[in-house]
Amino acid sequence: MSNDHHRYVADFRNAEVARKIADRLAARKLERTVRLMEVCGTHTVAIWKHGIRQLLPEGITLLSGPGCPVCVTTNADVDLAIALARRPDVTLATFGDMLKVPGSYSSLQQAKAEGAGIRIVYSPLDALRIAQDNPSTSVVFFAVGFETTAPTIAASVLEAERQELDNFYIISVHKLIPPAMKALLDSGEVRIDGFICPGHVSSIIGARAYEFIANDYGIPCVISGFEPLDVLQSIDMLVAQINERRASVEIEYSRAVRREGNKVALELLHRVFEIADADWRGMGILSRSGLKLRPEYSRYDAEQVFDIDSGPTRDHTGCSCGDVLRGAMTPSDCRLFAKTCTPEHPVGPCMVSSEGTCSSWYQYGGGTYGIR
Amino acid sequence: MCLAIPVKVTEITGAVARVEMAGVTREVSVMLLPETQVGDYVLVHAGFAIERIDEQEAAETLRLFSEMETNLEN
Numbered sequence: 001m002s003n004d005h006h007r008y009v010a011d012f013r014n015a016e017v018a019r020k021i022a023d024r025l026a027a028r029k030l031e032r033t034v035r036l037m038e039v040c041g042t043h044t045v046a047i048w049k050h051g052i053r054q055l056l057p058e059g060i061t062l063l064s065g066p067g068c069p070v071c072v073t074t075n076a077d078v079d080l081a082i083a084l085a086r087r088p089d090v091t092l093a094t095f096g097d098m099l100k101v102p103g104s105y106s107s108l109q110q111a112k113a114e115g116a117g118i119r120i121v122y123s124p125l126d127a128l129r130i131a132q133d134n135p136s137t138s139v140v141f142f143a144v145g146f147e148t149t150a151p152t153i154a155a156s157v158l159e160a161e162r163q164e165l166d167n168f169y170i171i172s173v174h175k176l177i178p179p180a181m182k183a184l185l186d187s188g189e190v191r192i193d194g195f196i197c198p199g200h201v202s203s204i205i206g207a208r209a210y211e212f213i214a215n216d217y218g219i220p221c222v223i224s225g226f227e228p229l230d231v232l233q234s235i236d237m238l239v240a241q242i243n244e245r246r247a248s249v250e251i252e253y254s255r256a257v258r259r260e261g262n263k264v265a266l267e268l269l270h271r272v273f274e275i276a277d278a279d280w281r282g283m284g285i286l287s288r289s290g291l292k293l294r295p296e297y298s299r300y301d302a303e304q305v306f307d308i309d310s311g312p313t314r315d316h317t318g319c320s321c322g323d324v325l326r327g328a329m330t331p332s333d334c335r336l337f338a339k340t341c342t343p344e345h346p347v348g349p350c351m352v353s354s355e356g357t358c359s360s361w362y363q364y365g366g367g368t369y370g371i372r
Numbered sequence: 373m374c375l376a377i378p379v380k381v382t383e384i385t386g387a388v389a390r391v392e393m394a395g396v397t398r399e400v401s402v403m404l405l406p407e408t409q410v411g412d413y414v415l416v417h418a419g420f421a422i423e424r425i426d427e428q429e430a431a432e433t434l435r436l437f438s439e440m441e442t443n444l445e446n
Binding site: 007008011017020122123125126145149151155203204225229255256257262264268 | 437
């Protein structure tokens, strides 16, 4: 492997150094148990994959929050996408991980098997290309994601405008992470002593976006990278803040996050979108927690352009994804987990998405051998 | 959703960069990161470069790990 690989990846996975950080963490005196929440699906996977929980001293608990964009998308929004995809004049383009997510009565995958026009894309620019190549078809991109994804969609809408495409639309169900963190703290349902803040959301929004959490709620925040040493170091930084009775926003992932974020991406995002209320699975409608197209871009808004009736929604009996997403329940406490709900036959989205909390617990043995 | 491993930029034409990782090349947009240069390592999300990896900061983070080791040994 190249030196670059070592500098950016392998050196951040050094087992010997990991053990030393873990030793240092273990040497810190905890005045009480510490509960830290990550709000990023990629962190959820990294924590399990690298065995971080097993390296932590007694008294530190990691909780997973609403960090998987697929998982927090509601049945009603999935139903809407399915209804659109079933129209003969529409091709729905979506990221692959939305395909198996169950809506109220069906999934995009099932609709596709029944003949609906659905294309899996890697980038919204791929959806744009489908629109260019098929001028007589309306191409609708199902825009699911957090602040990392939203600027890429904004750039695609601007590109559609530049190319004067009149057959490209989006369903904007974007969600914003800091308002969800605020909602969790306001509800008081789950005690959270510190946040492991998402890496790439923060590459876009920067560190200031979390300052109200440190200043107004007194909760420490550390923006973490995704390698095992990053996550361990971030946990150590959080425990240090807690012990010193400090609360600030620190950046562990300084190689990819600037305090002010990515200004170009933010400018494009706010040029195309405005902040709006959004409906989250498990959390309901949260004030100013989503993005919708600004009025001057409403011609790209599929919900406004198409007359869609996706019918009544329903929840799946027994599925506890909502509680899992708030950190109020661990997957192994759900009575469906690993019984009727498995990655092969998922009932809820947290088991569908590879970044879902239930999927990670299932894959890496959460709930077994006392690992929680 | 996030690909956490940085990729190397090998070529830039207009707003499109060619990137390489482990022998695989593909094109990504640099609309969100217009200052991208050939040789940079960038993070890619949904077909867009979203941030450049700061080499000095990477080295500094690694140094902090080592410094911490020293402190532990003291």
